[in-house]
Structure formats: structure tokens, C-alpha cells
Amino acid sequence: MAADVEQTDWSALVFRVRDHQDRAAFAALFRHFAPRVKAFLMKSGASEALAEECAQDVMATLWQKARLFDAERASVATWVFTIARNRRIDALRKSRRPEPEDLPWGPEPEPDQAEVFEAQQETERLGVALAQLPLKQRVLIERAYFGDLSHSEIAAETGLPLGTIKSRIRLALDRLRQQMDVKATEK
Amino acid sequence: MTIKHHLSDELLMAYAAAELPEAFNLVIASHLSICDECRARSMAFDALGGAVIEDSTCEMSAGSLEACLSRIEMLPQAVVPERRHSDAVLPAPVLDYVGGGLSSVKWRSLGMGVRQSILRIGDKGASARLLYIPAGAAMPDHGHRGMELTLVLQGAFRDEADRFARGDIEIADSSVEHTPVAEAGEACICLAATQGSLKFNALLPRLAQPFFRI
Ligand SMILES: [Zn+2]
Numbered sequence: 279m280a281a282d283v284e285q286t287d288w289s290a291l292v293f294r295v296r297d298h299q300d301r302a303a304f305a306a307l308f309r310h311f312a313p314r315v316k317a318f319l320m321k322s323g324a325s326e327a328l329a330e331e332c333a334q335d336v337m338a339t340l341w342q343k344a345r346l347f348d349a350e351r352a353s354v355a356t357w358v359f360t361i362a363r364n365r366r367i368d369a370l371r372k373s374r375r376p377e378p379e380d381l382p383w384g385p386e387p388e389p390d391q392a393e394v395f396e397a398q399q400e401t402e403r404l405g406v407a408l409a410q411l412p413l414k415q416r417v418l419i420e421r422a423y424f425g426d427l428s429h430s431e432i433a434a435e436t437g438l439p440l441g442t443i444k445s446r447i448r449l450a451l452d453r454l455r456q457q458m459d460v461k462a463t464e465k
Numbered sequence: 466m467t468i469k470h471h472l473s474d475e476l477l478m479a480y481a482a483a484e485l486p487e488a489f490n491l492v493i494a495s496h497l498s499i500c501d502e503c504r505a506r507s508m509a510f511d512a513l514g515g516a517v518i519e520d521s522t523c524e525m526s527a528g529s530l531e532a533c534l535s536r537i538e539m540l541p542q543a544v545v546p547e548r549r550h551s552d553a554v555l556p557a558p559v560l561d562y563v564g565g566g567l568s569s570v571k572w573r574s575l576g577m578g579v580r581q582s583i584l585r586i587g588d589k590g591a592s593a594r595l596l597y598i599p600a601g602a603a604m605p606d607h608g609h610r611g612m613e614l615t616l617v618l619q620g621a622f623r624d625e626a627d628r629f630a631r632g633d634i635e636i637a638d639s640s641v642e643h644t645p646v647a648e649a650g651e652a653c654i655c656l657a658a659t660q661g662s663l664k665f666n667a668l669l670p671r672l673a674q675p676f677f678r679i
Contacts, residue, residue: 434474
């Protein structure tokens with residue numbers, strides 16, 4: 279059960295949607311993520327009808343923006359979360375949330391498989407670690423993400439392995455900036 | 466450029482959860498635009514959002530997938546958005562709010578060469594403004610009831626505790642009392658977001674000022 283879910287290569291399915299408009303791949307993504315997005319939105323205070331509609335929107339956006347998915351940087355779950363977050367801001371009339379400047383390079387058409395695997399593993403390990411937290415602490419983290427806590431109530435000391443994710447992304451950013459600098463001096 | 470003062474985990478998590486007033490989101494997005502360290506931390510908090518989303522599920526309505534697929538057929542081709550870049554002083558999110566670079570900022574004088582430009586923010590939770598402090602001048606006195614985030618975009622300022630240069634962020638709650646002064650050499654330009662309404666004390670007699678926190 280859980281093991282099956284962990285073994286599904288979600289990014290490969292997104293690539294099939296991106297490259298071949300593959301409906302079967304999309305259906306598999308939909309069956310897994312749509313109910314989770316819907317649950318997330320309901321826990322964030324949306325009615326069932328609104329959450330259903332927004333979950334469909336989020337999945338439609340996943341199809342439409344498949345080529346913007348950067349599998350080296352984020353797992354599909356993380357990417358879906360960022361789309362759902364934006365949809366929630368509109369649906370529940372939350373405060374605008376400007377994004378940082380775009381990184382000067384885009385998703386690679388042929389991403390590094392090791393990096394893609396690592397990004398997906400990280401989210402899975404994080405999920406396991408989250409499930410193992412004492413209930414009270416886990417509820418507090420989830421409530422923060424459901425928008426159920428004011429920012430002064432948020433305690434970010436999670437005891438979760440966020441540092442390893444940060445370090446990997448940081449290294450990748452450093453590497454890419456160096457490559458950019460080399461290219462710039464070659465010109 | 467080495468940034469010394471970074472965002473707190475609490476702010477990064479609240480930004481990931483989209484639970485902050487717009488003005489704070491703007492300052493955070495601006496810092497992330499020039500600080501890879503915090504950007505990587507912020508992406509780790511997004512990954513936690515991914516784990517939270519994985520954690521609970523429910524039933525979709527009957528025919529949901531089919532409805533979604535027909536919705537997709539109606540969608541226009543996605544236009545790949547143009548990459549937003551920062552300029553030498555203003556980070557991309559600030560450029561969006563100003564509608565151009567530094568020369569497009571509509572400054573208002575606060576006296577003594579100090580200028581500010583209040584940015585148009587949609588919600589009332591917090592206000593955001595750009596501040597221009599001539600080299601060697603002091604920041605204007607003002608009180609705020611809640612948190613204030615200040616991001617240095619040009620030059621540097623010092624207060625009793627520390628020095629803040631480009632990219633550095635100062636997180637001050639209402640209990641912080643300090644008198645920041647711009648360093649000699651170059652004018653200091655900052656982006657500041659302040660919770661609650663701003664109270665400028667410049668026109669008040671010195672006597673009244675102890676009532677306000679700076
Ligand atoms: Zn930083």
C-alpha cells in the first residue's frame with residue numbers, strides 16, 4: 279500500500295503529460311493528488327464544493343504548466359502544494375503573496391535523474407518524519423500550513439530534516455550560478 | 466556581497482503557508498531574490514508543504530476527472546511567463562510594485578533630506594514603503610505597534626547593536642528601541658514593512674516621543 283505509493287515515479291508521469299499529453303498518466307496523477315488538494319483546501323476552510331472546484335483547477339494547472347515543473351528542485355507533491363497555495367489565496371481572498379525573482383535558468387528538458395530522485399525521496403522522508411512526530415507537534419505544523427495559525431503562533435522548530443533539503447538546494451544554486459558566471463565571462 | 470542578517474524560520478514557514486500580510490510577503494520575496502541561502506531554506510519549507518499535502522486525503526465527486534479533462538480542453542495554451550529580473554538596487558518584486566526602477570519611485574520628502582515612498586498594498590494588515598536616508602542621516606522616528614521588517618537595498622545603516630548592509634534584513638518587534646543611522650559615503654535605501662498603522666513623530670515635540678516606540 280504505502281510502499282506502492284512511494285514507488286510511483288510522479289515526475290515521470292508529469293513528463294508524460296508534458297511531452298505527450300498522456301491522459302492515462304494524468305489520470306494517475308489526478309487520482310493521487312486531486313483528493314489531497316481537496317482535503318488541504320477543506321482543512322484550510324473552503325467548503326466542499328469550493329474545494330472540489332479548486333482541486334480540479336489545480337490539476338488543470340498542473341497539465342497546463344507541466345513544462346514549468348522543475349523536477350531537480352522539487353518533488354511533484356511540493357510543486358502541487360505551491361499551485362494549491364496560490365489557488366487558495368484567490369479562492370479564500372487571502373493576502374497577495376509576491377514571488378521572488380525568477381531564477382535565471384529554467385527546468386532542464388532532460389533533468390539529472392539523480393537530482394530528480396533525490397528531490398522525490400526528500401519529500402517522502404519528510405512525510406515519514408512528519409508522521410513520526412508527537413501528535414501535538416505534527417498538528418501544529420499542519421495547522422500552520424492550513425492557515426490556521428497566526429504568524430506569531432508559528433513555531434518553526436520542527437525537528438524535521440529540513441536542513442538536508444536546504445543544503446542540497448543551496449549547493450545546486452551555487453553550482454548553477456557558477457556555471458552562469460563562466461558562461462558570462464566566455465562571451 | 467555577504468549577507469549577515471537573514472530571515473527567521475518562523476517568517477519563512479509563514480511565507481510558505483501564505484499566512485502573512487502582503488507587505489511582509491513583499492519584503493520576504495525581495496530578500497529571497499538576493500539571498501540564495503534563504504531561498505534554499507524557503508524551498509525546504511515548500512517541501513514541508515508538499516509533505517503536509519501528501520498527508521491527508523478525501524473523496525472526489527463522481528465524474529471529477531472527466532470534468533477536469535474537459536476543463537483542460539477549454540484552457541488556452543499556457544504562455545510561458547517572462548522571467549522577472551531584479552536591477553542593481555530594486556529586487557524584482559519591488560520593481561513590480563513600483564512599476565519601474567529607482568527613477569520611477571515617487572518620493573515624498575520627510576524633511577532633512579529623508580524621503581519615503583509608500584507602496585500600494587492591497588490588505589490592511591501591514592504597510593510597505595521605500596525609504597531614502599542620506600549618508601550620515603538618521604532614520605525618521607516612528608512608532609509601530611507590531612513587527613517591522615527592514616531590508617537594506619543600497620548603502621548601509623548602523624544602530625546600537627549592529628551594521629546592516631545590502632541584503633541584510635532587520636526584524637524588529639514593537640519592543641525594539643533603536644536609532645538607526647545611515648553610514649557615511651552612500652545614501653541608504655531600504656524597503657520596510659510595518660504591522661499596523663505607522664505613526665511618524667517628526668512633527669511631534671520631542672517630549673511626546675517617549676510614548677512612541679521607534
Ligand atoms: Zn537570507
